[in-house]
Amino acid sequence: MxxxxxxxxxxxxxxxxxxxxxxxxxxxxxxxxxxxxxxxxxxxxxxxxxxxxxxxxxxxxxxxxxxxxxxxxxxxxxxxxxxxxGLLPFNRNLIRNPCGEDGRKYWVQKEAHKRHADYDSDSDEDEDYDDQYSAVRFEVEEKPVGAYPIPDKVGVPTQHCFVTSYRLGIRVQVLNFSKYSIREGVMELLKPTINYSQWVSSRHDCGCEAELSIQVKSGLWTMKPDPLDWNTSQEGVERRVWYKMEDEVQCALPIDTIVYRSTGKDRQFWAGNYGSKTTACSLILKI
Missing domain, CATH: 1.20.1280.50 (Monooxygenase)
Structure with missing residues (x-):
């Protein structure tokens, strides 16, 4: 037996x-x-x-x-x-430091992105780029100044947020998909939906605006959906309240990079950080 x-x-x-x-x-x-x-x-x-x-x-x-x-x-x-x-980039937020809890880490300003076309968001040089190019364009607040607290529905563990000024503030993350070594046929089979979003608000005493966009690259092919725009003059928008900017597109091709770009500024050219506030930045490949 x-x-x-x-x-x-x-x-x-x-x-x-x-x-x-x-x-x-x-x-x-x-x-x-x-x-x-x-x-x-x-x-x-x-x-x-x-x-x-x-x-x-x-x-x-x-x-x-x-x-x-x-x-x-x-x-x-x-x-x-x-x-x-968790070895494939699906069904999870790929944006690092989405609320600013780690300062400007992992974010670069537009000029840095232009000068470093092959920039990898995992690089150890992130903070050097931020200090050199972004210090005057956006800052981080430990809690929203002049706006309501970030509500629970946003789903973030902190009250940190990014805030812009009278000059256009531009934050960029370049997501490089080569590090995942995704097998041939995966994207074609799953046809993931690229969902991208952020939450935005304003001070009670100053008008402002924000824009959110992405750029997807696959070989020689590039997809650039129309940017999402938000400002305090839009119908139904109340100052101090938090709003979600969100859109999604489908992609069935192997992805090389996705550039996530958030911009904003105040509309009254006040000295200091009176521009749009953003938090909970997100980019998810939903399958």
Missing amino acids: TSMSVFDIVPEDVLDAIFLRTPALDLVLNCPLVCRRWFEALSGRYFWLQKIESEGMRISERNRQLLLDNSDYSLCIYILKGVAC
């Missing part, structure tokens, strides 16, 4: 419950080596969908069915494991 190990007698539902509470990287790197049964359990597409959803991430019904039914098993399991482990 063949002897059974403890790994063989654990019920299937109990094993799944344990795996759903195990860090995804351990499930990929270590657990499949324990025994054949664990290897087979962790090779199923449906389990990885469950794992993703147990972490609070949502996948559209279209892509859910594609990942379960597509004939290319290798590509689908690669996507599912990559999303679960």
